[in-house]
Amino acid sequence: MSEHTHEPVPYRTFILIWVALLILTGITIAVSRVHLGALNIWIALGVASIKSSLVIFVFMHLRQESKLFKIGLLVMLSILAIFIGFTFFDVLYR
Amino acid sequence: MSEKTTYTGFWQESPRTGILGWLLTTDHKRIGILYLGCIITMFIVAAILGLAIRLELIAPGRTIMDAQTYNATFTVHGIIMIFMFLIPSIPAAFGNLLLPIHIGARDVSFPKLNLLSWYCYIVGGVLAVTSIFSGGGAPDTGWTFYVPFSTQTNTNVSLAAFAAFMLGFSSILTGINFVTTVHRLRCKGMKWGRLPLFVWTLYATAWIQVLATPMIGITLVLIILERTFGAGLFDVARGGDPILYQHLFWIYSHPAVYIMILPGMGVISEIIPTFSRKPLFGYWAMALSSLAIAFAGSLVWAHHMYASGMSDLAILIFSFLTFIVAIPSAIKVFNWVSTLYKGSIELAPPMLFALAFIFNFAIGGLGGLALGAAASDIHLHDTTFVVGHFHYVMFGGGGFALFAAMHYWLPKFTGRMYNHKMAVIGWALLFVGFNVTYMAMQAVGIMGMPRRYYDYIPEFTTLNLVSTIGSWVMAVGLIIMFANLWHGLRKGRPVGKNPWGGATLEWDIPSPPPMENFGEEDPVVTKGPYEFKGVVADEY
Amino acid sequence: MNPLANPTAQAVDNVLIYIFGVSLLLLLGITVATIYLVVKYRRSKYPEPTSDTHGNLWLEAVWTLLPTLIVLTMFWYGWTNYLGLREVPAGAFQVEATGRMWSWQFKYENGRTSNKLYVPVGKPIKVIINSTDVLHSFFIPAFRIKRDAVPGIETYVWFQSPETGSYDIFCSEYCGLGHADMITSTEVLSAEDFERWYAESTLATPEVPRGRKLLEKHGCLGCHSFDGSSSIATTFDVLKGTKRKIMSDGVEKEVEVDAEYLRRSIRAPGADLVEGFPPIMPAYGDAINEADLDEIINFLLNGEQKTSLDGNKLIEENGCLGCHSTDGSSSIGPGLKGLGGRTSEVKREGHELKLKVDAEYLRRAIRDPNHEVVEGYPAIMPSNDHLSDEEIDAMVEELLKK
Amino acid sequence: MSIEHRDDTGARFGMWLFLYTEVILFSGLFILYAMALSKFPQQFAEASHKLNIYFGSINTIVLLTSSLTIALAVTAIQRGRIRQTLILCGVTVALALLFLVNKYFEWSEEIGHGIYPGSEHLAEMGPGVTNFFNLYYFTAGLHGLHVFIGATLISIVAVLTAKGKVTSDRYTLLENSALYWHLVDLVWIFLFPLYYLIL
């Protein structure tokens, strides 16, 4: 049965991550007030990616899961990137 | 032969008896049978519509129906054939029947989810049928639901789209189930290298189902929202883009064609070794090419859009990738053929269907190459050549693979054998009729006849007539085939557990298999799926 | 297929022949090999297999590489030839094609419109494609060209025909009920024929109005002109509402030109003489019958200012015939033959009504077609907001005559 | 029937697979968003101004916090603290409702300004802005639906926990509901900057 369950994550860890998430939220809002042109959107997406990694790895316990879960996630994200990226081949060059 | 034996095995054992024992079952084999029944029913309905299409096209002008009916007919024909017949056919019916047995498991990972997925299928099917008879009448958009037409027509598009959404959901649940099952429930000794190829193809298919199907979900939801709120998401005047709709649609629907063909390829990869009594040539190449098709197949969707007004750069890239997907298919064809070399070949009915599959699929697939090349597709796009192409791969490929599977595994799951002579007659008529029908269709497409044409100019008459005649030969063949199978499963001679001399796990257990497949003890696998040494075929 | 050798067809045909050729060889090879193996290694001859090989790395490498090479050549050939379809030669003649349910309208740079595509022979033609409603696709099989008509997005094709002739144009993107009827043709004309056609104006009637014919017949134009070019007599171009100084029975008067005045001037010109002109106009008396005289007067008063609209042409060019027939048959919409005097059963806001077909009814039917929908037909006729009242009147006039 | 087969990892993996499908579902709208943003950067920025950033920020905080509480609930059940689990689930559901109420006020305000799909006011503001709001409504609407489903799911699990059907060694149901809830949060993490913060 040991394979089926993992150690409980201490409350402290979760709370720390939560604080980090709130800080990151504050950062995006703050940065978005500064005009940086196209950079704004990349920063916003970058921070969002960091936030979501925190949620995925800690809140969602991906850290403790086997490789299979991680590979699955990677496959899904690459397919996602392809779907969005390849569509640009049409839209940007029309 | 005429003694009235009732089926044993999973047909009998069930915690509940009677109809509820079926409707509330969580046994993978019973669910597989439920699927199979529905799928065959759907196929017959849609095939009759196909026959009606051909009758209308027998001569120019109106013959048996008006234009609106015609448009609804091919739309419903396409929707049923794709979403309710071919996509669930092999994965949901035979996948359910066989996947757990093939990997030595007692059931799939989520049996209840499996049943839910069947109910989603039923709800989708019922809604689709309702959409024909209610509201503004049967949808008339073509199975592709292209905007802006689909947002403007008064017919019952929203309901049909919602039906397709439910069917997609069903497909997703099956996919989730199969991926998990393959990862978690392989029995002792069932290493990846010992999986039957049917399992490999189901596994690859399941990933497509999981990762591509949601896209059609959101696309159809958008169509429905567009029709209800009229927001103009695909309307240029309101900042939308009608071509983007096509991207969203094909992002799913191209990979979907591989959902339709991959499990069929798996079936063929089971049948050919068994009837050659020889290991499949190039096991790993076959396994990996399945994954390659699934992955590369997700990158080529825009080859349906060369004439849509898409950018030329996109055409360059998507045309290139399209040709890349053809390579793993070619590897498969070559490996099947070389499996025959120095074998001991028996032309039993399943083998005949498998060989016909290779031939038809080669024609369809090679025709796909002419469509994949940018210049030639400009001429062939949206002509009946495309219609010919996809009937070759979907019916000549996917459909024939399903028929092969039915002939191959019917004895296993019913414990009875059909009449071989009738099977060969049915096969021959079907094969000839099929090729006449769709070869003529391809030819008239090369001459320039657009598809979805209710009426056509006189130059196209002869070939259309030939095609219609072919469709009737095919119909006769199909009726013989179905009648023979039906008769076989009711009154056929009883057979033992291994009539063909197959080496995969299902042939080790009784026919029909018992409720939990393997009795008290879980199987332990010590050899590959195509090691025929020591396998003895039962007399039948 | 068409034997015509033209640049776009050649680009496509090269690729088609190459791919089909190679495919045929491959198919033949695979089929022959399969049949040979099946026959040779049949179970009756070989009850047991004579090999139990699991594969052969070399062979597999070969048939991974071989198809790769083959498909790469196909891809490249297909792509380079495709470029030929996109690069329009300089100096191409431009036409705009607009797809709508369910007909094409072609618009030329000089404003001329038509519903067949007329083009000169031997010249590259660039067709710019648009749509007003749903997707259509502009497809000429003879030139192997095809491009979707997308509402709000402009696309194009080009072609060049070395021979005169008529070639089918199909709509190849499904667009609803009349999709299969959205057929027209491209008429490739010789340079002279095309010039002549191109110069004709579209909307003015080619026919001369009857009033003017009467003027010619009675020799009026021997002395009068319409542009003041003749000094013998008055000019006809500004008659209506103008004032005239005349000598009537020796008394100088000022009168306004109206029908009564004109009638007198023609029947008995000597009675009122316009100042500054000699009294040479013959008296026509009864030489012109009453009806003709009315026609002439009407023409003089209203004629030349107003170019008369050709209702029939408007009907043709606005795509009405994509859905309506004129031979009495019913197609997508009701047949137009015998429309005038018919009683139409329509549904208005859910109520069934029987309405007499008159000009008022027809105007409504064209302006706001879905307000009253003819029984037994779907409410799909597009409204025609782009038409002016005059244009609609002209069409209605013709419709009543059909 | 033989002993029931139990595979918690399998169940979790199945849930992850389902979450992948959810991401792809939303990605359809994100594709449309990305294409439109590349076409109408100015108009998108302008339209984004019209959204109320306070509503957006508050909702972000609400969702992040709810994600925390449900994660804590999983630890609580692992440690066998049923009461804590129930409270944490309750807080999560309450936060979910808060989110929806907030959304309701936000949308009423916007609809009050005549901004909703198909409105005439929107049409006057030009194609870019119209497209932005269409996408905004559809994406946020779909997300809202997920919030609703997630809240329902967690309520059900809470009831089952109270009944003793979910316990310290049988808590996959809670774990999977929590995973679902985190997904809802994840989508919002992207939705928020993309719609409220483009400047």
Ligand code: HEA
């Ligand atoms: C089961 C379904 C299925 C399968 C497997 C395929 C397989 C392929 N399809 Fe097909 N296709 C459809 C179903 C399918 N298709 C449908 C339904 C449509 C129309 C949808 C609609 O518009 O309604 C369509 C339309 C379609 C188009 C768009 C046409 C158009 O509308 O203009 C294109 C263009 O590239 C295409 C290409 C291909 C290619 C390259 C393959 C390849 O995967 C084929 C690979 C196979 C082979 C190559 C043959 C076998 C190999 C050999 C014989 C060995 C020798 C080969 C080589 C050396 C290369 N298909």
Ligand code: HEA
């Ligand atoms: C799996 C997929 C599949 C299958 C098997 C078929 C099967 C057939 N299809 Fe279909 N077809 C599609 C998928 C399929 N089709 C799709 C996706 C489209 C595109 C729709 C669109 O454009 O949107 C299409 C479109 C399409 C067209 C083009 C319409 C147009 O563009 O105008 C035509 C025209 O001939 C056609 C004909 C047929 C015919 C004659 C059959 C025949 O093969 C049918 C043969 C079967 C029979 C004749 C029935 C025999 C059986 C019985 C009678 C039952 C008796 C039973 C017992 C006694 C038990 N189909």
Ligand code: CUA
């Ligand atoms: Cu216009 Cu088809």
Ligand SMILES: [Cu+2]
């Ligand atoms: Cu495709």
